[in-house]
Amino acid sequence: MTTGQVQPRRLLPVSPRVVFVGSGPGESGLMTIRGADILANAEIVVYDTHVHSEIVTAYVPQATEIIEAAQLGATASTRGRKLAELARPDKTVVRLSSDDGILFTTTTAEAAVCRKAEVEVEIVPGVGLSAATSAYTGTALTTNRVRSVRFIEAGPQTHVDVSRHRNTTHVLTGTTADHEQALRALLDDGWDEDTKVLLGWGISTTDQTSVETTLGQALTMAQTGGDRMVVIMGQGVESRGALSWFETKPLFGWQVLIPRTKEQGTSTAEALGELGAVGTVVPTIAVQPPRTPTQMEKAIRGLVDGSYEWVGFTSVNAVRAVRMWFEDFxxxxxxxxxxxxxAVGGRTAAALIDWGITPDLVPDGEHSARGLAAAWPDYVDDIDPMNAVLLPRADIATEVLVAGLLEKGWDPDDVTAYRTVRASPPPAPIREAIKAGDFDAFLFTSSSTVRNLVGIAGKPAPTSVICCIGPATANTAAEHGLRVDVLAEEANLTSLIDGLVEFAMSAREDDLAAGTTPTRPSQKRRRKKA
Structure with missing residues (x-):
């Protein structure tokens, strides 16, 4: 299931009702199906800004009223009373809670007040932070010898709560300040400074950091952690290396800018996400109708009347443009x-399939106008009823394809179906991040994406990795003073991303060989400035 695309199922009418939903450790994809379904149908959502913003963006419809939990009061009883009031007379109110929504939260206290006020209550558990930390850091909480786990709220009284039983894993959760107090309390209580511990924060997100250290050193390291931290003390810490799958993804933590339209860039961002990266889509072009629609209107009539033997789509935008023309008619x-x-390539073919059309021709090799021309069959007078081919395109000519079709005996009708214009500049924070080197890599898929991005947002910093889909794009990048680090072996996005992965892994190996901790390009720049 794709994040943010939950298909809501209408719930049975209830009046009134408050649903407490555990939001998971941070990654929006870990929201339960039941929780996402309820959020999609909620009339009011109460959330904590610093914890649930991504969840709200992914699952809560824009029309839903959202309220910060702090506005309902400082105590559980006050919040519970306000929740009950919000639910009357017949509304469904969702109260988002951290992690599993149960351990070390005020869920049950708030729910009890709602029940006392005769408001129906439902509690939907989420993925717990302790379990998520174990899974995402590869740290076993239980083994064939460790048969018990203690969940501890970090704080000054931690030394009272923690047992020294050797076959027990201790999991402490809380803020940085809570952990400082807890670690001091443990050391004051006589715990061995050399006890192995794991510190983790940003669990399940690309900001995740996990560090193996000792109890004595943990106090200093904890001060540099995030607001929400986890400390694991147990035998699983020493044997976690083989299971550290998340932070060892080839592009873990990389910030990658994708200069494409939102529709085109979303699938690329999803592919990068599987590799541990965060893809930010920045549109560099906007699509508009042609200035004079006469040619395209004539072409649409020709398609319907059977005046063309073939129609060739050279981009996803071309498919969308023709589809819009059809719908207008x-x-x-x-x-x-x-x-x-x-279709020129896989993504264009996918856009056609989404429209209900299975393409007859998709080149096996190069996904470009040149590759499509090479794959196009020759015109055979005895077999083909006619030799007319419609090429709906942008206001940028497709000479390579036209020449290739003419050479093979076809009569291409090259028609402007849409115009591409330079997009508006991205928000100021994006422009500043581009120039400051906060993006680790850029994926350029055409010469126009290079020119337009530089034009609307400025030139990427020298430390950023520049990836180009082909020689023409690379030449344009070089003309703009950019050092091309990755050139795709094949002219498609899969090859381009593969090239970035190979570059990142090679850089990591170089760091390790030099005896330094592997860092991303953006981190190396910041370290030099310091």
């Missing part, structure tokens, strides 16, 4: 029956 994909359809 009250037509759908069935009007293309009898016309052979070609």
């Amino acid at each position: 009250g037509l759908d994909s069935r009007s293309l029956s009898g016309v052979k359809v070609a």
Whole structure:
């Protein structure tokens, strides 16, 4: 299930009701299906800004009223009373809670007040922070010898709560300040300074950091951690190396800028996410109708009347443009029956399939106008009824494809279906991050993306990794003073991302060989400034 695309199921009407939902450790994809379903149907959502902002963005419809929990009061009883009031007379109110929503939270206290006020209550548990820390750091909480786990709220009284039983794993959760007090209390209580511990923060997100250290050193290191920390004390800490799967992803923590439209860039960001990176989509072009629609109107009539043997799509935008033209004329994909359809590559083919059309031709090799021309069959007079081919395109000509089709005996009709114009500049924080080197890498998929990004946002910092999909794009990048670090072996996004992965892994190996801790390009720049 894709984050933020939950299909809401209408819930049975209730009046009134408060649903307490555990939000998980941080990553929005770890929200339970039940929790996401309830959020999609809630009329009011109460949340903690510093914990639940990503969850709200991913799962709560824009029309839903959202309220910060702090506005309902400082105590559980006050918040519970206000929640009950919000639910009357017949509303469903969702109260988001941290992690599993149960351990070390005020969920049950707030729920009890709601029940006392005769408001229906439901509690939906989420993924617990302790379990998530174990899973995302590869640290076993239980083994064949460790048969018990103690969950401890960090604080000054921790030394009273913690048992010294050797076959027990202790998991402490709380803020940085709470952990400082807890660690001091443990040391004052006689715990061995050399006791192995794991410190973790940002669990399940690309900001995750986990450090193996000793109890004596942990006090100093804890002061540099995030607001929400976890400390694990147990045998699993020493044997976690083989299970450290999350932070060892090839692009873990990398910030990658994708200069494409939101529709085109989303799938790229998802692919990068699987590799541990965060993809930020910055549109560099905007798509607009052609200045004179006459040619395209004539072409649409020709498609419907059977005047074309083929139609060739050279981009996702071309598919969208023709689809919009069809819809404006009250037509759908069935009007293309009898016309052979070609797509320049996999993503263009996917856009056609989404429209209900299975392309007849997709090049196996290079996904470009050149590759499509090479894959296009020759015109055979005895077999093909006609040699007319429609090429709906942007206001940028497709000479390579036109020349290739002419050479093979076809008569291409090169028609402007849409115009591409330079997009508006991105927000100031994005522009500043580009120039400051906060982005580790840039994925350029055409010469226009290079020119337009530099034009609307400025030139990337010298430390950023510049990745180009082909020689023409690389030449444009060089013309703009950019050092090209990655050139895709094949002209497609998969090859481009593979090239970035290879670059990142090679840089990591170089750092290790030099005896230094592997760092991302953005970290190396900040370290030099310091």
